Amino acid sequence: MVKTSERARSPWIAPLPIALFGCVLAQTLLVTINFQRPVVPTILQSIGPIASTWLFVLGLWLTWRLPGTTVPARRFWQTIAAGQALVGITLLVQIPDFFDSPIPEPDPLMSALRVLGLAMVVIALLRLPIAARNRHERIRLWLDAATVALSALLIAWYFSLSALPDTPSGRQMVESVLVTTTIAVIVLAAAKVVISGGDTIGPMMPRVIGIGFVIEIIGIVATPLAEDRPHISVETLARVCAYTVFVVGLAFESTVEHARGAPRHAGKRKISALPYLSIASVGTLLVVELSNETSARLVLAAGTVALTGLVVIRQLGAFWENTRLLGRLAYQESRFRSLVQNATDVIGILDAEGIPRYLSPGIEHLTGRPAEDWVGMRSLPAHEEDLATVAEAFERVLSDTGTAIEYDARIHHVNGEWRWVHVTQTNRLDDPAVRGIVTNLSDVTEIRAYHDRLAHQASHDALTELANRSMFSEAVQKAINRNNERCCVGPPMEQGCLGLALIDLDNFKEINDTYGHTTGDGVLETVAERLRTGFRSQDLVARLGGDEFAVLLEDVNVSAVERIVNRTLTMMAQPMTISGHALRVRGSIGFAEALPGDSTEQLMHRADLAMYSAKTAGKGRFARYTDLMAGHADDQPHQAEEFERAISRGEFVLHYQPIVSIPDRHIAGVEALLRWQHPELGLLSPMKFLKTAERLGAMAALGRWVLQEACRQEAAWLEHSPLSAPGYVSVNISPRQLREASFIQDVAAALASTGLPPNRLIIEISETATPHSPVLGILNAAHELGVRVALDNFGAAHSALYLVGEYPADQLKVDRSLLEAAEGQKVNAGISRVADALGLDVVVKGIETAEHVAQVERLGFRLAQGYHLGPPVPVVASALTAAR
Numbered sequence: 001m002v003k004t005s006e007r008a009r010s011p012w013i014a015p016l017p018i019a020l021f022g023c024v025l026a027q028t029l030l031v032t033i034n035f036q037r038p039v040v041p042t043i044l045q046s047i048g049p050i051a052s053t054w055l056f057v058l059g060l061w062l063t064w065r066l067p068g069t070t071v072p073a074r075r076f077w078q079t080i081a082a083g084q085a086l087v088g089i090t091l092l093v094q095i096p097d098f099f100d101s102p103i104p105e106p107d108p109l110m111s112a113l114r115v116l117g118l119a120m121v122v123i124a125l126l127r128l129p130i131a132a133r134n135r136h137e138r139i140r141l142w143l144d145a146a147t148v149a150l151s152a153l154l155i156a157w158y159f160s161l162s163a164l165p166d167t168p169s170g171r172q173m174v175e176s177v178l179v180t181t182t183i184a185v186i187v188l189a190a191a192k193v194v195i196s197g198g199d200t201i202g203p204m205m206p207r208v209i210g211i212g213f214v215i216e217i218i219g220i221v222a223t224p225l226a227e228d229r230p231h232i233s234v235e236t237l238a239r240v241c242a243y244t245v246f247v248v249g250l251a252f253e254s255t256v257e258h259a260r261g262a263p264r265h266a267g268k269r270k271i272s273a274l275p276y277l278s279i280a281s282v283g284t285l286l287v288v289e290l291s292n293e294t295s296a297r298l299v300l301a302a303g304t305v306a307l308t309g310l311v312v313i314r315q316l317g318a319f320w321e322n323t324r325l326l327g328r329l330a331y332q333e334s335r336f337r338s339l340v341q342n343a344t345d346v347i348g349i350l351d352a353e354g355i356p357r358y359l360s361p362g363i364e365h366l367t368g369r370p371a372e373d374w375v376g377m378r379s380l381p382a383h384e385e386d387l388a389t390v391a392e393a394f395e396r397v398l399s400d401t402g403t404a405i406e407y408d409a410r411i412h413h414v415n416g417e418w419r420w421v422h423v424t425q426t427n428r429l430d431d432p433a434v435r436g437i438v439t440n441l442s443d444v445t446e447i448r449a450y451h452d453r454l455a456h457q458a459s460h461d462a463l464t465e466l467a468n469r470s471m472f473s474e475a476v477q478k479a480i481n482r483n484n485e486r487c488c489v490g491p492p493m494e495q496g497c498l499g500l501a502l503i504d505l506d507n508f509k510e511i512n513d514t515y516g517h518t519t520g521d522g523v524l525e526t527v528a529e530r531l532r533t534g535f536r537s538q539d540l541v542a543r544l545g546g547d548e549f550a551v552l553l554e555d556v557n558v559s560a561v562e563r564i565v566n567r568t569l570t571m572m573a574q575p576m577t578i579s580g581h582a583l584r585v586r587g588s589i590g591f592a593e594a595l596p597g598d599s600t601e602q603l604m605h606r607a608d609l610a611m612y613s614a615k616t617a618g619k620g621r622f623a624r625y626t627d628l629m630a631g632h633a634d635d636q637p638h639q640a641e642e643f644e645r646a647i648s649r650g651e652f653v654l655h656y657q658p659i660v661s662i663p664d665r666h667i668a669g670v671e672a673l674l675r676w677q678h679p680e681l682g683l684l685s686p687m688k689f690l691k692t693a694e695r696l697g698a699m700a701a702l703g704r705w706v707l708q709e710a711c712r713q714e715a716a717w718l719e720h721s722p723l724s725a726p727g728y729v730s731v732n733i734s735p736r737q738l739r740e741a742s743f744i745q746d747v748a749a750a751l752a753s754t755g756l757p758p759n760r761l762i763i764e765i766s767e768t769a770t771p772h773s774p775v776l777g778i779l780n781a782a783h784e785l786g787v788r789v790a791l792d793n794f795g796a797a798h799s800a801l802y803l804v805g806e807y808p809a810d811q812l813k814v815d816r817s818l819l820e821a822a823e824g825q826k827v828n829a830g831i832s833r834v835a836d837a838l839g840l841d842v843v844v845k846g847i848e849t850a851e852h853v854a855q856v857e858r859l860g861f862r863l864a865q866g867y868h869l870g871p872p873v874p875v876v877a878s879a880l881t882a883a884r
Contacts, residue, residue: 016059017251020244023052027240043099046091049236052243053088057081059250076124083120086113125209136321143314147307151281154303208249212242279307346421346441352429354378354394357436366421366443368414383410383418393425397437401427408444420445461543463521464528472542476500476552477600483554484596498554498594499561500603502611503531505547506586506619509687515581516815517793522578523585534568545735549587550607558593558624565589565622573620586620593625647705651677654709655872659730659843659865662857669728669762671865672710673872674702694736703737707750713875715756730762730790735775738765744781751785758786762811766792776807783808790843794831811841813865832860 027048033039060081064074090110215238283304346362355378359371367374367381374380382390386409393407404426410418422442428434459471467475483498505527512520524547531541531549540552553561568589575584590611594603606625614623646652656670676684693699710729717725737743751758763782765775779789790811812835835842844856847866856864 016055017244017248020052020055020240020247023048023055023240024237024244027237031234031237041099043095045236046095048240050088050091050095052240053084053091056243056246057084057088059247060084063250076127079124079127080121083117083124086117086120090114090117136317136324140314140317140321143310143317147279147310147314150303150307150310151279154299205249208245208252212245212249215242215245279311344443346439348439348441349434349436350425350439351436352398354437356380363441366411366413366419366441381412383412386410390423393423394437397425397427401430403427408448411441419443420448464525464543466528466532466549467540467542469542469544472540472544472550472552473600475540476603479552479554480594480598480600480603483594484598497556499552499556499591500594500607501551501553501561501565501589501591502604502607503549503551503587503589504611504615506588506615508547508585511583511585515579515583519579519581519583523576523583526576526578527572527585527587530571530574531568534571535564561591561624562622565591569620569622588614588619589622590614591622591624646676646678647701651679652702652705653677653874654706654713655874656713656726656729657865657872658726658870659863660869662853662862662864665869667726667870668863669730670714670726671730671732671764671872672706672713673732674706675872690734694734699734699736700740700742703733703740703743704746704750706731707746708753711750711754711756711761714760715754718756718760728760728762728788730764732764732792735765738775738778743778744785747782747787748785751787759788762788762790764790764792764813765807779807809838809840811843813843813845815844815846 027045030040030045030048034045060077063069064077064081069077090113093110218238344362344365346360346366348359348363349357351357356375359374361371363369363371363374389407390409393405397405404424406422406424408420408422411421413419420443422444424440424442426438428436428438459468460466461468479498486497505523508520508523511523524543527549528541528543531551535541535551535553536556538554542550542552544550553564556564569587572585572587575582577583588611590607590609590613592603592606592610606629609629610623610625613629614621617623653675654672655675656672658667659669659671660666661668674686676689678684690699693702710731714726714729733743740746747761747763750756751761763779765779783789788810789808790813791807791809792813794812794814812831814831831842834840841863842861843863843865844861845865847853847856847864847868849868852866852868853864
């Protein structure tokens with residue numbers, strides 16, 4: 001609703017009531033002076049009615065021009081103004097006649113104009129909408145208006161009849177009927193407005209209209225009583241008084257702020273006394289006429305019967321409506337009671353002391369005890385850790401009326417468990433219908449448990465239940481901040497008060513390659529448990545990814561670190577049996593102490609150097625970072641330059657292994673595999689240099705080169721031999737490379753510079769790129785470019801199916817050993833269903849023999865990759881030909 005804020009009193013309306021009060025005084029004075037005999041010329045008695053009529057028209061004109069006046073209200077005031085203007089015109093035309101009589105006899109034209117003006121007023125009143133809530137209330141209002149109108153008709157007829165001579169002429173009878181009918185219609189219109197209290201005009205105007213018309217009707221009825229005094233006009237005086245009342249109402253109307261479209265009748269239903277006063281008036285006249293043997297007695301009796309009928313109909317309608325409303329109220333009460341009684345949420349009312357006065361049956365679900373056991377008790381069984389929260393919230397509720405206070409707390413159940421509830425409390429002590437604290441309790445135990453599980457999954461490794469990289473990095477940063485604060489105030493603490501250990505399993509890839517990823521996952525779980533047991537209970541153990549672990553140690557000295565680490569290395573080296581295989585797994589551990597002013601990256605970097613030092617010394621060892629390792633760190637820029645030089649000299653090369661369509665041995669695509677043609681060490685596989693490249697921060701540049709070169713080569717094949725070129729080139733992307741902010745720009749730049757269609761590039765990711773990292777958004781962005789995505793080693797890790805649902809994958813790559821290890825058929829059926837449901841291609845890797853080819857073909861897979869079908873080869877003309 002838009003409130004009309006600019007509505008204000010018009011400066012021209014305020015003086016109008018004063019002027020009209022002057023007219024009333026003047027007219028009253030003239031009537032009084034001329035009451036006994038004509039003293040003042042009758043022409044002076046015309047000034048009051050003429051002036052008051054046109055002042056009324058002026059007030060109506062100013063009212064409809066007020067800012068914010070609605071269209072229906074403007075039309076209402078304009079119609080009345082037009083009707084009154086016609087009456088004013090007739091008065092001006094009749095000014096010469098006022099010299100002879102204060103009530104000049106109008107000619108037919110003036111009479112017609114006056115009747116037309118009166119009709120316009122009546123029409124305006126009748127067109128006002130009835131402010132009723134429903135059809136039954138509208139009928140009731142119309143019955144009330146009809147009752148008032150019929151009473152007015154009878155009263156007007158009675159008094160006009162009494163003024164007639166014993167043998168009235170036909171003209172007198174017609175005039176009497178016209179006057180009576182006119183009065184009845186006017187009263188009907190006025191009664192309709194007064195009783196209904198319409199929305200169109202101000203809330204005061206219906207009463208003002210009613211009072212004004214009553215005054216004017218009194219003047220009309222009293223006029224015959226002054227027939228023996230033709231030199232005065234009671235009707236004219238009454239009209240001036242009525243106009244004065246109207247204009248006073250208009251002055252108040254100009255100050256009313258209307259809320260457009262907001263019904264004013266909303267709220268308490270009003271009862272009008274007019275119908276009952278009307279019936280009482282007619283009844284009084286009937287009692288007076290009972291002793292007279294006249295026709296008036298019969299008419300009044302018939303009118304009384306008609307009025308009684310209207311009242312009976314009205315009361316029957318009201319009775320029916322009340323019955324209907326009571327039925328609806330009973331239904332709503334029953335429905336509300338059913339909702340409250342069967343809701344698992346608790347609705348309660350507490351007094352100002354916090355003692356329950358009412359609790360819905362849902363309390364039994366929360367506590368195991370019925371509501372009757374709790375009503376009147378001092379408090380509900382809240383957890384002692386939540387008592388302060390509950391007390392503080394209750395104090396806030398008591399001091400803040402109307403505002404809902406919300407909090408969570410635990411409540412005790414008779415079975416011994418604590419249920420989490422969400423509490424909403426509102427102070428309704430000042431509400432007579434409530435007089436208490438309205439309290440709602442909702443059981444949120446399962447929701448909180450679900451959120452806790454989500455939070456745990458977001459911060460823990462799903463396989464080992466250890467902290468993941470994200471949680472570990474956050475914990476390290478907080479510990480460093482605490483350590484820096486302690487080291488900056490008071491005496492310096494012993495070096496090594498905070499330390500970080502990095503653990504890397506030795507030769508873990510061989511376990512995966514030999515026994516499969518299921519066995520590898522079992523090894524990781526066992527190692528995680530041994531790390532938890534080997535380190536202290538307060539130490540935070542995390543899995544960073546793959547076979548890399550880390551431990552954060554606080555408040556520890558160097559001697560304790562060596563003792564703890566050596567104990568852990570001994571435990572790790574003990575034999576373990578995984579999937580029926582007896583295995584012995586060792587790990588290399590590097591440790592670094594935090595120094596004042598350290599950052600997380602600096603501490604991790606030193607621990608990483610120590611761990612690589614342990615591996616270099618023979619693996620299965622422990623190394624603590626020392627200054628001797630700084631020289632190796634200082635040499636990193638030289639090693640980084642060596643990598644950059646290798647890229648620029650073309651020492652890094654790509655070998656391409658074909659991905660073959662089994663039925664027709666057609667090359668569907670190729671996988672680009674990185675090699676380093678080292679000038680001194682010969683051809684190096686990625687296992688020889690990728691970790692060093694990651695440690696030196698050279699992976700970003702190396703990854704950009706691989707993308708660029710693979711796209712360039714595929715584009716060259718497509719340009720020179722479009723019919724025989726591989727359908728796509730597949731590039732392995734490491735998790736660290738995916739986390740680079742410029743990765744998507746690198747992919748887009750490689751495609752743009754080489755002109756390779758995006759659908760001919762596939763980027764491969766492994767299960768180490770977990771869905772909790774930002775990898776998902778990056779892959780979605782790559783997918784939007786048109787690049788396809790392959791999930792490598794599908795099915796080998798616990799999270800593979802989850803990855804398929806999370807990532808925008810186009811291809812799955814599974815190892816042949818997975819099909820063999822699980823009897824082929826069951827795994828094949830599962831993978832086939834997943835691939836078919838998601839519309840994915842499946843590539844089987846590790847095809848080493850013709851029997852492997854036959855097995856894959858028998859299982860129904862179409863694409864395969866392996867040394868039997870084609871080894872990784874450099875780009876030479878014969879390579880793809882040989883592979884075909």
